[in-house]
Amino acid sequence: MQGRSTLETLPAGKDAGRAALDHARAALGRIILDKDRQISLALACLLARGHLLIEDLPGLGKTMLAQALARVLGLSFSRIQFTSDLLPADIVGVSTFRRATGEFEFQPGPVFAQLVLADEVNRATPKAQSALLEAMEEQQVSVDGNTRGLPKPFFVVATQNPADQIGTFPLPESQLDRFLMRLTMGYPNEHNERELITGQDRRAMLAGLEPSATADALVALQAAAATVHMSDPLVDYIQALVRQTRESPNIDIGLSPRGAQALAAAARAHAYVERHPGVYPDDVQAVFTAVAGHRLKAAGNTSHRDAAELCQHVLDSVDIP
Amino acid sequence: MAKPRGTDGSLIDSLPWTLTAIGFALSAHLPYLPVWITAAFLACAGWRIVIERRRAAVPSVWVRAALALICFLGVLATYDTISGVGPGSALLAIMAALKLLETRQRRDQFVLLFIALFLVMAALLREQYLWSLPYLLVAVLLVMTAWIRMSAERAEPLGRSLATGGRMLAYALPLAVAMWIFFPRISSPFWSVPIDTSSAVTGLSDRMSPGDISSLSQSDALAFRVKFDGEAPPPPERYWRGLVLHDFNGRTWAGGGPIGNRPATEQIEFEGDPVRYRITLEPTNQQWVFALELPFEWTLPRTRMGFRQQLYNIYPIDQRIAYEVLSYPAYRNQASVDVRSRAWYTDLPGRTNPLTRALASEMRARAGSDQDFIRDVLARFNREDYYYTLRPPALGNNPVDRFLFDTRRGFCEHYASAFAVMMRAAGIPARIVLGYQGGEFNPLSGQYVIRQSDAHAWTEVWLEGQGWHRVDPTAAVAPERVELGIAGAIVDGVGAAWGLSAPSQVLHRLVLGWDALNARWNEWVLGYGADTQDTFMRWLGMDNPNWRNLFLTMLAIVFGLVILIGAALTFRLRPPDKDRAAVLYRRFVRKTGLTPATGETPNAFAVRVSAAYDRAEKPVRALTNAYLDTRYGPPDRSALKRLETALAEIPRFAPLRARELLHKSGEAP
Numbered sequence: 001m002q003g004r005s006t007l008e009t010l011p012a013g014k015d016a017g018r019a020a021l022d023h024a025r026a027a028l029g030r031i032i033l034d035k036d037r038q039i040s041l042a043l044a045c046l047l048a049r050g051h052l053l054i055e056d057l058p059g060l061g062k063t064m065l066a067q068a069l070a071r072v073l074g075l076s077f078s079r080i081q082f083t084s085d086l087l088p089a090d091i092v093g094v095s096t097f098r099r100a101t102g103e104f105e106f107q108p109g110p111v112f113a114q115l116v117l118a119d120e121v122n123r124a125t126p127k128a129q130s131a132l133l134e135a136m137e138e139q140q141v142s143v144d145g146n147t148r149g150l151p152k153p154f155f156v157v158a159t160q161n162p163a164d165q166i167g168t169f170p171l172p173e174s175q176l177d178r179f180l181m182r183l184t185m186g187y188p189n190e191h192n193e194r195e196l197i198t199g200q201d202r203r204a205m206l207a208g209l210e211p212s213a214t215a216d217a218l219v220a221l222q223a224a225a226a227t228v229h230m231s232d233p234l235v236d237y238i239q240a241l242v243r244q245t246r247e248s249p250n251i252d253i254g255l256s257p258r259g260a261q262a263l264a265a266a267a268r269a270h271a272y273v274e275r276h277p278g279v280y281p282d283d284v285q286a287v288f289t290a291v292a293g294h295r296l297k298a299a300g301n302t303s304h305r306d307a308a309e310l311c312q313h314v315l316d317s318v319d320i321p
Numbered sequence: 322m323a324k325p326r327g328t329d330g331s332l333i334d335s336l337p338w339t340l341t342a343i344g345f346a347l348s349a350h351l352p353y354l355p356v357w358i359t360a361a362f363l364a365c366a367g368w369r370i371v372i373e374r375r376r377a378a379v380p381s382v383w384v385r386a387a388l389a390l391i392c393f394l395g396v397l398a399t400y401d402t403i404s405g406v407g408p409g410s411a412l413l414a415i416m417a418a419l420k421l422l423e424t425r426q427r428r429d430q431f432v433l434l435f436i437a438l439f440l441v442m443a444a445l446l447r448e449q450y451l452w453s454l455p456y457l458l459v460a461v462l463l464v465m466t467a468w469i470r471m472s473a474e475r476a477e478p479l480g481r482s483l484a485t486g487g488r489m490l491a492y493a494l495p496l497a498v499a500m501w502i503f504f505p506r507i508s509s510p511f512w513s514v515p516i517d518t519s520s521a522v523t524g525l526s527d528r529m530s531p532g533d534i535s536s537l538s539q540s541d542a543l544a545f546r547v548k549f550d551g552e553a554p555p556p557p558e559r560y561w562r563g564l565v566l567h568d569f570n571g572r573t574w575a576g577g578g579p580i581g582n583r584p585a586t587e588q589i590e591f592e593g594d595p596v597r598y599r600i601t602l603e604p605t606n607q608q609w610v611f612a613l614e615l616p617f618e619w620t621l622p623r624t625r626m627g628f629r630q631q632l633y634n635i636y637p638i639d640q641r642i643a644y645e646v647l648s649y650p651a652y653r654n655q656a657s658v659d660v661r662s663r664a665w666y667t668d669l670p671g672r673t674n675p676l677t678r679a680l681a682s683e684m685r686a687r688a689g690s691d692q693d694f695i696r697d698v699l700a701r702f703n704r705e706d707y708y709y710t711l712r713p714p715a716l717g718n719n720p721v722d723r724f725l726f727d728t729r730r731g732f733c734e735h736y737a738s739a740f741a742v743m744m745r746a747a748g749i750p751a752r753i754v755l756g757y758q759g760g761e762f763n764p765l766s767g768q769y770v771i772r773q774s775d776a777h778a779w780t781e782v783w784l785e786g787q788g789w790h791r792v793d794p795t796a797a798v799a800p801e802r803v804e805l806g807i808a809g810a811i812v813d814g815v816g817a818a819w820g821l822s823a824p825s826q827v828l829h830r831l832v833l834g835w836d837a838l839n840a841r842w843n844e845w846v847l848g849y850g851a852d853t854q855d856t857f858m859r860w861l862g863m864d865n866p867n868w869r870n871l872f873l874t875m876l877a878i879v880f881g882l883v884i885l886i887g888a889a890l891t892f893r894l895r896p897p898d899k900d901r902a903a904v905l906y907r908r909f910v911r912k913t914g915l916t917p918a919t920g921e922t923p924n925a926f927a928v929r930v931s932a933a934y935d936r937a938e939k940p941v942r943a944l945t946n947a948y949l950d951t952r953y954g955p956p957d958r959s960a961l962k963r964l965e966t967a968l969a970e971i972p973r974f975a976p977l978r979a980r981e982l983l984h985k986s987g988e989a990p
Contacts, residue, residue, distance in 0.1 A: 231953045231954070233899060233903075276954075278953040278954035280924070282923075282925075317919055317920065318919065318920055319919055320922060
């Protein structure tokens, strides 16, 4: 496969991490067709040290995206299938008694991975959900009174099925806030769908994928992404957007200051992914729906069908300074 | 077509500020202006506010013309003239008031603010005290603030308007200082500001009736300041001679004019050590020049010593002057008194003060000699119960009789007058000297401060063989007046009026400090005239500081400062690259003929522009990238250069547009 390279052949030096990022992005684009936007948002989310919630129907490549991310970025991966009988211990792990040593030994749960895919997170009980959400927030878990740090970087990709609401526990708004971004995948276009049907098996491709980066390189990339220049007019723009969400008659609850911080961090990371020298308004707009969509509460009388439309309306009513 | 007369209410935001600025500028004139002008101004201001609130029409041109004529005639009637500071400021106030009634747009308030500045300037013609400086600064700052609030697009925060106004003043300050230093001062100005002589100056007059000086002694107003070269003479020797009164009508002493032009020092024997000092005399509107008895030399042009050893200037002193004097406190006035003068100096109007005359004759007969008689009279003041007080009872006809025999309470003029009358009654030539006595030392400025309250009257008598010599009868009654000064002698003075036994120490120090500050202000700022400027310029190294050289220097310095300040401002206030980028980008947008939608990013717009025009993509792409880098990227000088280049390479879209679109649609499949 052309363009495939190993870590050894990646350019060294200051831009090594950057090049690895571009490389990873290209590799992801080959596996997940026609989803450039989602890929760069997912990467931005990762670089901004945030967690990702993917909300869409089954079979649209949610799991594939998560697995591919872990693969190309060289992260350890685990998957938790959330079900209604899932217990917190099934996520964080248990201590078991070892007869041989006469001591309790901690068996780390699936959450002890650098990239955790929480599949169908809304199927589990709030208790199990909160075990995961706490781990996301604290970057550590407490088992039997011992605090155990989670690996770094720690990145959770949770998926939700919005169509199937029977017997589910939708995440409350306060917990949605823990996710930096919420994405939808959407259908591929005709041409790409044909490619999916006729082309190579995606799973085989995934298995053959070489990692483009390492966990350590990713940590360095996260640090670099946080330092992307943000100019005054751009801060003005972010503030204007936030103000608009608070003042718009279509929106009951606007963005909180934490939401504004999230927007800035995500925009920075996106600018980094896009190789912009500073954060452009395009970066803010690109991440706005993903960052703000699940944090806004639409007013009851609004004519906007969904969060994406609401966010677009906000974007369309704020001048770019 | 009728012109619109109504107001659109656009003044409502800035009008209060304009009114405040004018009101503040006017307030310095209020004490001097007739009440009706203040009333007219307030009425017009109120009228204007009502007009603005109700969106009403401004009065018609006929009404305004009639009002202007009435007010003009009013000023003419009040002052009889329209020139001078008083009528001038009155006219300015009227102009401001009436202009309010025809101001239609915000920008018309320029005129009002100009009038306010003129009023502030006119206030300087009235008074140039140190305390007026903060007032002037505040007034100008208010005008600037009003100006900025008038010009501001939207209502900006007050703090920012004030800051901008203050900053503008700060920029102007170096220019003002340079012009003040270098503007050529001319010793005899060929123009002259009409000084407002109508305002009364407290001080000695050339007449003395009972009660004149005691009323003066209530005044804390400054008479003059003195700085001694070396030791000051002790208080009993500090008699500041002013004018001499010799003509008595039974109640009032008057003096002849300052006649005579011969050096009156020829009959004087100057003895002992001289005292050198410098006096800064406040304006008196009189011709008298004060100096320690007895002046020998003085550095004041057009000042002579006339008859009776009076120093006088040929013009009334209508501004503060400073001069140096050399005096001999020990002197002997050997002037002879001929028969005619003797009659003159012993003249008493008939049938006045008969009791005093009788007493004098009797005492003279008993005394034996003139010297003994003088001693007896002083002893009588000293031993019998005569009192020294600021509030002597009123005296009717024959005031000397009534004072000597009934009330026995008097101030220096009572004692001097009574003493002189007794001398004259006994045939001894006597006259009254008016001036000041003592003075307070201000340790903070090293100067003596002589106030109107130090005003004093004493006598001179002529004795055969000894000439004129000074006798101060007040010293016999209240020696502490001469020893300690007025404050020591009078316990029912200012402090008593405030219910204080004595002014507090702190207050006193404050007063002294303020006085020292004022002295510096007078000396260095107000006293910066032709001579001082000449000295200063020579010190700076200018060989020949004449009018022409000074003026050219001033122009050069002001020009240099303007360039310097201008450059500094340009450098500091140059918009950051990212703002400059926004300006350039707007230019590009205008060129495209398209309008970015709200929330359309430059990239999205670039796509739209590229789609609309042929061969536009590359330059538009380059420009957009340069713009994004300049405006949103980290500071980078080259990005702005790229943006400028890119903008220059953008073709003129608009004229091409229609053809290009046609071309495109023709190509479409």
